[in-house]
Amino acid sequence: MSFDAVIDVKNVSKRFGGLRAVNDCSLRVERGSITGLIGPNGAGKSTLFNLVAGNIVPDSGQIIFDGQDVTGLKPHQLFHRGMLRTFQIAHEFSNMTALENLMMVPSGQPGESLVRTWLMPGVIKDAERHVRQKALDVIDFLKLGHVKHELAGNLSGGQKKLLELGRTMMVDAKVVLLDEVAAGVNRTLLQDLAANIERMNQELGYTFFVIEHDMDLIGRLCDPVIVMAQGEKIAEGPMSEIRANPEIIEAYFGAPVEAA
Incomplete structure:
Protein backbone atom coordinates (compact mmCIF):
# COMPACT_ATOMS: atom_id res chain seq x y z
CA MET A 1 0.00 0.00 0.00
CA SER A 2 1.38 3.41 -0.94
CA PHE A 3 0.94 6.13 1.64
CA ASP A 4 0.77 9.90 1.70
CA ALA A 5 0.65 12.13 4.72
CA VAL A 6 -2.83 12.89 6.05
CA ILE A 7 -1.22 14.86 8.93
CA ASP A 8 2.04 16.72 8.31
CA VAL A 9 3.48 18.61 11.28
CA LYS A 10 6.14 21.06 10.09
CA ASN A 11 8.64 22.64 12.49
CA VAL A 12 6.05 23.24 15.19
CA SER A 13 7.01 24.84 18.51
CA LYS A 14 4.98 25.66 21.61
CA ARG A 15 6.17 27.39 24.76
CA PHE A 16 4.36 27.80 28.08
CA GLY A 17 6.12 30.58 29.94
CA GLY A 18 9.74 29.50 30.25
CA LEU A 19 9.02 25.90 29.26
CA ARG A 20 9.36 24.89 25.63
CA ALA A 21 6.99 21.91 25.50
CA VAL A 22 7.41 21.28 21.75
CA ASN A 23 10.60 22.35 20.03
CA ASP A 24 10.74 22.66 16.22
CA CYS A 25 9.05 19.28 15.85
CA SER A 26 8.21 17.72 12.49
CA LEU A 27 6.42 14.43 11.89
CA ARG A 28 3.99 12.79 9.50
CA VAL A 29 1.03 10.49 9.92
CA GLU A 30 0.64 8.52 6.72
CA ARG A 31 -2.81 7.86 5.30
CA GLY A 32 -3.91 4.32 6.08
CA SER A 33 -1.45 3.85 8.95
CA ILE A 34 -1.84 3.30 12.68
CA THR A 35 0.88 5.62 13.97
CA GLY A 36 1.90 5.56 17.63
CA LEU A 37 3.37 8.45 19.62
CA ILE A 38 5.37 7.57 22.75
CA GLY A 39 8.01 9.10 24.99
CA PRO A 40 8.87 9.72 28.65
CA ASN A 41 6.81 11.99 30.87
CA GLY A 42 7.30 15.61 29.86
CA ALA A 43 8.37 14.68 26.32
CA GLY A 44 5.72 16.93 24.77
CA LYS A 45 3.43 14.22 23.38
CA SER A 46 0.19 15.51 24.88
CA THR A 47 1.03 19.07 23.86
CA LEU A 48 1.71 17.94 20.30
CA PHE A 49 -1.57 16.01 20.25
CA ASN A 50 -3.39 19.12 21.46
CA LEU A 51 -1.71 21.19 18.75
CA VAL A 52 -2.75 18.74 16.02
CA ALA A 53 -6.31 18.52 17.40
CA GLY A 54 -6.71 22.31 17.50
CA ASN A 55 -7.01 22.59 21.28
CA ILE A 56 -4.03 24.95 21.39
CA VAL A 57 -2.30 27.06 18.73
CA PRO A 58 1.43 26.67 17.95
CA ASP A 59 3.81 29.58 18.44
CA SER A 60 5.44 28.72 15.11
CA GLY A 61 5.31 26.09 12.41
CA GLN A 62 2.47 24.59 10.39
CA ILE A 63 -0.02 21.75 10.73
CA ILE A 64 -1.18 20.37 7.39
CA PHE A 65 -4.25 18.12 7.32
CA ASP A 66 -5.31 16.34 4.16
CA GLY A 67 -3.20 18.72 2.09
CA GLN A 68 -4.59 21.92 3.66
CA ASP A 69 -2.96 24.27 6.18
CA VAL A 70 -5.17 24.00 9.28
CA THR A 71 -2.86 25.79 11.72
CA GLY A 72 -5.00 27.56 14.30
CA LEU A 73 -8.30 25.94 13.35
CA LYS A 74 -10.56 24.96 16.25
CA PRO A 75 -11.49 21.36 17.10
CA HIS A 76 -15.04 21.71 15.74
CA GLN A 77 -13.67 23.00 12.43
CA LEU A 78 -11.30 20.04 12.20
CA PHE A 79 -14.18 17.71 13.13
CA HIS A 80 -16.13 18.85 10.08
CA ARG A 81 -13.04 18.27 7.91
CA GLY A 82 -12.77 14.69 9.16
CA MET A 83 -10.28 14.81 12.06
CA LEU A 84 -11.74 13.33 15.24
CA ARG A 85 -10.27 12.98 18.68
CA THR A 86 -12.13 10.31 20.57
CA PHE A 87 -12.85 12.28 23.73
CA GLN A 88 -13.82 15.33 21.62
CA ILE A 89 -16.99 13.47 20.62
CA ALA A 90 -19.58 13.98 23.35
CA HIS A 91 -19.58 11.31 26.03
CA GLU A 92 -22.41 8.85 25.83
CA LEU A 155 -22.36 -0.38 29.48
CA SER A 156 -18.96 -1.46 30.78
CA GLY A 157 -15.91 0.76 30.31
CA GLY A 158 -14.75 -1.34 27.39
CA GLN A 159 -18.17 -1.32 25.73
CA LYS A 160 -18.28 2.47 26.08
CA LYS A 161 -14.89 2.69 24.34
CA LEU A 162 -16.24 0.51 21.53
CA LEU A 163 -19.27 2.79 21.31
CA GLU A 164 -16.90 5.74 21.10
CA LEU A 165 -15.14 4.07 18.17
CA GLY A 166 -18.56 3.53 16.64
CA ARG A 167 -19.33 7.23 16.85
CA THR A 168 -16.23 7.96 14.76
CA MET A 169 -17.59 5.57 12.13
CA MET A 170 -20.89 7.48 11.94
CA VAL A 171 -19.13 10.49 10.38
CA ASP A 172 -16.57 8.70 8.17
CA ALA A 173 -13.49 10.25 9.78
CA LYS A 174 -10.34 10.69 7.69
CA VAL A 175 -8.17 10.30 10.79
CA VAL A 176 -8.96 9.38 14.40
CA LEU A 177 -6.79 10.61 17.26
CA LEU A 178 -6.85 7.98 20.01
CA ASP A 179 -5.85 9.35 23.40
CA GLU A 180 -5.32 6.66 26.06
CA VAL A 181 -7.91 4.37 24.51
CA ALA A 182 -7.00 1.48 26.86
CA ALA A 183 -7.63 3.45 30.06
CA GLY A 184 -10.27 1.79 32.23
CA VAL A 185 -10.69 -1.22 29.93
CA ASN A 186 -10.22 -4.77 31.20
CA ARG A 187 -7.78 -7.04 29.37
CA THR A 188 -10.46 -9.12 27.64
CA LEU A 189 -12.34 -6.16 26.21
CA LEU A 190 -9.03 -4.48 25.37
CA GLN A 191 -8.34 -7.34 22.96
CA ASP A 192 -11.73 -6.70 21.33
CA LEU A 193 -10.98 -2.99 21.17
CA ALA A 194 -7.59 -3.59 19.54
CA ALA A 195 -9.09 -6.06 17.07
CA ASN A 196 -11.74 -3.53 16.04
CA ILE A 197 -9.14 -0.78 15.55
CA GLU A 198 -7.21 -3.19 13.33
CA ARG A 199 -10.36 -4.08 11.37
CA MET A 200 -11.31 -0.41 10.91
CA ASN A 201 -7.79 0.20 9.60
CA GLN A 202 -7.45 -2.86 7.38
CA GLU A 203 -11.02 -3.30 6.10
CA LEU A 204 -12.30 0.29 6.06
CA GLY A 205 -9.07 2.25 5.55
CA TYR A 206 -9.22 4.34 8.74
CA THR A 207 -6.07 6.19 9.78
CA PHE A 208 -5.24 6.34 13.49
CA PHE A 209 -2.80 8.49 15.50
CA VAL A 210 -2.36 6.98 18.96
CA ILE A 211 -0.99 8.04 22.36
CA GLU A 212 -1.13 5.15 24.80
CA HIS A 213 0.43 4.01 28.10
CA ASP A 214 0.15 0.33 27.20
CA MET A 215 3.32 -0.52 25.29
CA ASP A 216 2.03 -3.99 24.41
CA LEU A 217 -0.96 -2.35 22.71
CA ILE A 218 1.32 0.13 20.91
CA GLY A 219 3.50 -2.79 19.78
CA ARG A 220 0.49 -4.71 18.49
CA LEU A 221 -1.25 -1.86 16.69
CA CYS A 222 1.28 0.70 15.60
CA ASP A 223 3.71 0.88 12.72
CA PRO A 224 5.40 3.26 12.68
CA VAL A 225 6.00 4.32 16.28
CA ILE A 226 7.26 7.89 16.77
CA VAL A 227 9.32 8.69 19.87
CA MET A 228 9.50 12.16 21.40
CA ALA A 229 11.88 13.44 24.09
CA GLN A 230 12.33 17.01 25.35
CA GLY A 231 9.82 18.34 22.86
CA GLU A 232 11.47 16.83 19.80
CA LYS A 233 11.04 13.75 17.64
CA ILE A 234 14.08 11.53 18.26
CA ALA A 235 13.17 8.33 16.40
CA GLU A 236 10.60 6.61 14.19
CA GLY A 237 10.17 3.02 13.11
CA PRO A 238 8.62 -0.33 13.99
CA MET A 239 8.43 -1.18 17.69
CA SER A 240 11.14 -3.84 17.34
CA GLU A 241 13.64 -1.18 16.21
CA ILE A 242 12.42 1.33 18.77
CA ARG A 243 13.03 -1.06 21.65
CA ALA A 244 16.56 -1.82 20.40
CA ASN A 245 17.65 1.81 19.88
CA PRO A 246 20.24 2.79 22.54
CA GLU A 247 19.24 6.48 22.42
CA ILE A 248 15.64 5.54 23.15
CA ILE A 249 16.62 3.09 25.86
CA GLU A 250 18.50 5.93 27.56
CA ALA A 251 15.79 8.56 27.03
CA TYR A 252 12.79 6.37 27.60
CA PHE A 253 13.10 2.70 28.43
CA GLY A 254 15.83 3.19 31.00
CA ALA A 255 13.08 4.45 33.33
CA PRO A 256 9.76 2.79 34.12
CA VAL A 257 7.80 2.71 30.86
CA GLU A 258 5.13 5.39 30.74
CA ALA A 259 3.60 7.28 27.86
CA ALA A 260 1.67 10.12 29.39
Whole structure:
Protein backbone atom coordinates (compact mmCIF):
# COMPACT_ATOMS: atom_id res chain seq x y z
CA MET A 1 0.00 0.00 0.00
CA SER A 2 1.38 3.41 -0.94
CA PHE A 3 0.94 6.13 1.64
CA ASP A 4 0.77 9.90 1.70
CA ALA A 5 0.65 12.13 4.72
CA VAL A 6 -2.83 12.89 6.05
CA ILE A 7 -1.22 14.86 8.93
CA ASP A 8 2.04 16.72 8.31
CA VAL A 9 3.48 18.61 11.28
CA LYS A 10 6.14 21.06 10.09
CA ASN A 11 8.64 22.64 12.49
CA VAL A 12 6.05 23.24 15.19
CA SER A 13 7.01 24.84 18.51
CA LYS A 14 4.98 25.66 21.61
CA ARG A 15 6.17 27.39 24.76
CA PHE A 16 4.36 27.80 28.08
CA GLY A 17 6.12 30.58 29.94
CA GLY A 18 9.74 29.50 30.25
CA LEU A 19 9.02 25.90 29.26
CA ARG A 20 9.36 24.89 25.63
CA ALA A 21 6.99 21.91 25.50
CA VAL A 22 7.41 21.28 21.75
CA ASN A 23 10.60 22.35 20.03
CA ASP A 24 10.74 22.66 16.22
CA CYS A 25 9.05 19.28 15.85
CA SER A 26 8.21 17.72 12.49
CA LEU A 27 6.42 14.43 11.89
CA ARG A 28 3.99 12.79 9.50
CA VAL A 29 1.03 10.49 9.92
CA GLU A 30 0.64 8.52 6.72
CA ARG A 31 -2.81 7.86 5.30
CA GLY A 32 -3.91 4.32 6.08
CA SER A 33 -1.45 3.85 8.95
CA ILE A 34 -1.84 3.30 12.68
CA THR A 35 0.88 5.62 13.97
CA GLY A 36 1.90 5.56 17.63
CA LEU A 37 3.37 8.45 19.62
CA ILE A 38 5.37 7.57 22.75
CA GLY A 39 8.01 9.10 24.99
CA PRO A 40 8.87 9.72 28.65
CA ASN A 41 6.81 11.99 30.87
CA GLY A 42 7.30 15.61 29.86
CA ALA A 43 8.37 14.68 26.32
CA GLY A 44 5.72 16.93 24.77
CA LYS A 45 3.43 14.22 23.38
CA SER A 46 0.19 15.51 24.88
CA THR A 47 1.03 19.07 23.86
CA LEU A 48 1.71 17.94 20.30
CA PHE A 49 -1.57 16.01 20.25
CA ASN A 50 -3.39 19.12 21.46
CA LEU A 51 -1.71 21.19 18.75
CA VAL A 52 -2.75 18.74 16.02
CA ALA A 53 -6.31 18.52 17.40
CA GLY A 54 -6.71 22.31 17.50
CA ASN A 55 -7.01 22.59 21.28
CA ILE A 56 -4.03 24.95 21.39
CA VAL A 57 -2.30 27.06 18.73
CA PRO A 58 1.43 26.67 17.95
CA ASP A 59 3.81 29.58 18.44
CA SER A 60 5.44 28.72 15.11
CA GLY A 61 5.31 26.09 12.41
CA GLN A 62 2.47 24.59 10.39
CA ILE A 63 -0.02 21.75 10.73
CA ILE A 64 -1.18 20.37 7.39
CA PHE A 65 -4.25 18.12 7.32
CA ASP A 66 -5.31 16.34 4.16
CA GLY A 67 -3.20 18.72 2.09
CA GLN A 68 -4.59 21.92 3.66
CA ASP A 69 -2.96 24.27 6.18
CA VAL A 70 -5.17 24.00 9.28
CA THR A 71 -2.86 25.79 11.72
CA GLY A 72 -5.00 27.56 14.30
CA LEU A 73 -8.30 25.94 13.35
CA LYS A 74 -10.56 24.96 16.25
CA PRO A 75 -11.49 21.36 17.10
CA HIS A 76 -15.04 21.71 15.74
CA GLN A 77 -13.67 23.00 12.43
CA LEU A 78 -11.30 20.04 12.20
CA PHE A 79 -14.18 17.71 13.13
CA HIS A 80 -16.13 18.85 10.08
CA ARG A 81 -13.04 18.27 7.91
CA GLY A 82 -12.77 14.69 9.16
CA MET A 83 -10.28 14.81 12.06
CA LEU A 84 -11.74 13.33 15.24
CA ARG A 85 -10.27 12.98 18.68
CA THR A 86 -12.13 10.31 20.57
CA PHE A 87 -12.85 12.28 23.73
CA GLN A 88 -13.82 15.33 21.62
CA ILE A 89 -16.99 13.47 20.62
CA ALA A 90 -19.58 13.98 23.35
CA HIS A 91 -19.58 11.31 26.03
CA GLU A 92 -22.41 8.85 25.83
CA PHE A 93 -25.93 9.96 26.61
CA SER A 94 -26.45 7.66 29.59
CA ASN A 95 -30.25 7.56 29.34
CA MET A 96 -30.27 6.70 25.64
CA THR A 97 -29.55 3.30 24.15
CA ALA A 98 -26.30 2.43 22.40
CA LEU A 99 -28.14 2.55 19.07
CA GLU A 100 -29.66 5.95 19.82
CA ASN A 101 -26.24 7.28 20.83
CA LEU A 102 -24.86 6.42 17.41
CA MET A 103 -27.85 7.96 15.65
CA MET A 104 -27.20 11.27 17.45
CA VAL A 105 -23.73 11.73 15.94
CA PRO A 106 -24.19 12.96 12.33
CA SER A 107 -24.64 16.73 12.25
CA GLY A 108 -26.93 18.64 9.92
CA GLN A 109 -29.70 16.05 9.95
CA PRO A 110 -32.91 17.44 8.38
CA GLY A 111 -34.89 16.59 11.53
CA GLU A 112 -32.93 19.26 13.37
CA SER A 113 -35.00 21.88 11.52
CA LEU A 114 -38.50 22.43 12.93
CA VAL A 115 -39.70 23.88 9.60
CA ARG A 116 -38.51 20.80 7.67
CA THR A 117 -40.18 18.57 10.25
CA TRP A 118 -43.50 20.28 9.44
CA LEU A 119 -43.10 20.68 5.68
CA MET A 120 -40.97 17.69 4.64
CA PRO A 121 -41.96 14.69 6.78
CA GLY A 122 -41.04 12.23 4.01
CA VAL A 123 -37.50 13.61 3.76
CA ILE A 124 -37.15 13.42 7.54
CA LYS A 125 -38.26 9.79 7.63
CA ASP A 126 -35.91 8.80 4.81
CA ALA A 127 -32.97 10.51 6.53
CA GLU A 128 -33.75 8.86 9.87
CA ARG A 129 -34.04 5.47 8.17
CA HIS A 130 -30.62 5.97 6.57
CA VAL A 131 -28.98 7.04 9.83
CA ARG A 132 -30.57 4.15 11.72
CA GLN A 133 -29.35 1.63 9.15
CA LYS A 134 -25.84 3.06 9.29
CA ALA A 135 -25.90 2.84 13.10
CA LEU A 136 -27.04 -0.78 12.88
CA ASP A 137 -24.23 -1.54 10.42
CA VAL A 138 -21.70 0.02 12.82
CA ILE A 139 -23.09 -1.99 15.74
CA ASP A 140 -22.83 -5.19 13.69
CA PHE A 141 -19.25 -4.34 12.67
CA LEU A 142 -18.24 -3.80 16.30
CA LYS A 143 -20.19 -6.88 17.47
CA LEU A 144 -22.27 -4.81 19.90
CA GLY A 145 -25.62 -6.19 18.78
CA HIS A 146 -26.28 -7.76 22.16
CA VAL A 147 -26.26 -4.31 23.82
CA LYS A 148 -27.75 -2.12 21.09
CA HIS A 149 -30.94 -1.54 23.10
CA GLU A 150 -29.11 -1.25 26.44
CA LEU A 151 -28.88 2.19 28.04
CA ALA A 152 -25.39 3.51 27.35
CA GLY A 153 -24.92 4.38 31.01
CA ASN A 154 -25.17 0.68 31.84
CA LEU A 155 -22.36 -0.38 29.48
CA SER A 156 -18.96 -1.46 30.78
CA GLY A 157 -15.91 0.76 30.31
CA GLY A 158 -14.75 -1.34 27.39
CA GLN A 159 -18.17 -1.32 25.73
CA LYS A 160 -18.28 2.47 26.08
CA LYS A 161 -14.89 2.69 24.34
CA LEU A 162 -16.24 0.51 21.53
CA LEU A 163 -19.27 2.79 21.31
CA GLU A 164 -16.90 5.74 21.10
CA LEU A 165 -15.14 4.07 18.17
CA GLY A 166 -18.56 3.53 16.64
CA ARG A 167 -19.33 7.23 16.85
CA THR A 168 -16.23 7.96 14.76
CA MET A 169 -17.59 5.57 12.13
CA MET A 170 -20.89 7.48 11.94
CA VAL A 171 -19.13 10.49 10.38
CA ASP A 172 -16.57 8.70 8.17
CA ALA A 173 -13.49 10.25 9.78
CA LYS A 174 -10.34 10.69 7.69
CA VAL A 175 -8.17 10.30 10.79
CA VAL A 176 -8.96 9.38 14.40
CA LEU A 177 -6.79 10.61 17.26
CA LEU A 178 -6.85 7.98 20.01
CA ASP A 179 -5.85 9.35 23.40
CA GLU A 180 -5.32 6.66 26.06
CA VAL A 181 -7.91 4.37 24.51
CA ALA A 182 -7.00 1.48 26.86
CA ALA A 183 -7.63 3.45 30.06
CA GLY A 184 -10.27 1.79 32.23
CA VAL A 185 -10.69 -1.22 29.93
CA ASN A 186 -10.22 -4.77 31.20
CA ARG A 187 -7.78 -7.04 29.37
CA THR A 188 -10.46 -9.12 27.64
CA LEU A 189 -12.34 -6.16 26.21
CA LEU A 190 -9.03 -4.48 25.37
CA GLN A 191 -8.34 -7.34 22.96
CA ASP A 192 -11.73 -6.70 21.33
CA LEU A 193 -10.98 -2.99 21.17
CA ALA A 194 -7.59 -3.59 19.54
CA ALA A 195 -9.09 -6.06 17.07
CA ASN A 196 -11.74 -3.53 16.04
CA ILE A 197 -9.14 -0.78 15.55
CA GLU A 198 -7.21 -3.19 13.33
CA ARG A 199 -10.36 -4.08 11.37
CA MET A 200 -11.31 -0.41 10.91
CA ASN A 201 -7.79 0.20 9.60
CA GLN A 202 -7.45 -2.86 7.38
CA GLU A 203 -11.02 -3.30 6.10
CA LEU A 204 -12.30 0.29 6.06
CA GLY A 205 -9.07 2.25 5.55
CA TYR A 206 -9.22 4.34 8.74
CA THR A 207 -6.07 6.19 9.78
CA PHE A 208 -5.24 6.34 13.49
CA PHE A 209 -2.80 8.49 15.50
CA VAL A 210 -2.36 6.98 18.96
CA ILE A 211 -0.99 8.04 22.36
CA GLU A 212 -1.13 5.15 24.80
CA HIS A 213 0.43 4.01 28.10
CA ASP A 214 0.15 0.33 27.20
CA MET A 215 3.32 -0.52 25.29
CA ASP A 216 2.03 -3.99 24.41
CA LEU A 217 -0.96 -2.35 22.71
CA ILE A 218 1.32 0.13 20.91
CA GLY A 219 3.50 -2.79 19.78
CA ARG A 220 0.49 -4.71 18.49
CA LEU A 221 -1.25 -1.86 16.69
CA CYS A 222 1.28 0.70 15.60
CA ASP A 223 3.71 0.88 12.72
CA PRO A 224 5.40 3.26 12.68
CA VAL A 225 6.00 4.32 16.28
CA ILE A 226 7.26 7.89 16.77
CA VAL A 227 9.32 8.69 19.87
CA MET A 228 9.50 12.16 21.40
CA ALA A 229 11.88 13.44 24.09
CA GLN A 230 12.33 17.01 25.35
CA GLY A 231 9.82 18.34 22.86
CA GLU A 232 11.47 16.83 19.80
CA LYS A 233 11.04 13.75 17.64
CA ILE A 234 14.08 11.53 18.26
CA ALA A 235 13.17 8.33 16.40
CA GLU A 236 10.60 6.61 14.19
CA GLY A 237 10.17 3.02 13.11
CA PRO A 238 8.62 -0.33 13.99
CA MET A 239 8.43 -1.18 17.69
CA SER A 240 11.14 -3.84 17.34
CA GLU A 241 13.64 -1.18 16.21
CA ILE A 242 12.42 1.33 18.77
CA ARG A 243 13.03 -1.06 21.65
CA ALA A 244 16.56 -1.82 20.40
CA ASN A 245 17.65 1.81 19.88
CA PRO A 246 20.24 2.79 22.54
CA GLU A 247 19.24 6.48 22.42
CA ILE A 248 15.64 5.54 23.15
CA ILE A 249 16.62 3.09 25.86
CA GLU A 250 18.50 5.93 27.56
CA ALA A 251 15.79 8.56 27.03
CA TYR A 252 12.79 6.37 27.60
CA PHE A 253 13.10 2.70 28.43
CA GLY A 254 15.83 3.19 31.00
CA ALA A 255 13.08 4.45 33.33
CA PRO A 256 9.76 2.79 34.12
CA VAL A 257 7.80 2.71 30.86
CA GLU A 258 5.13 5.39 30.74
CA ALA A 259 3.60 7.28 27.86
CA ALA A 260 1.67 10.12 29.39
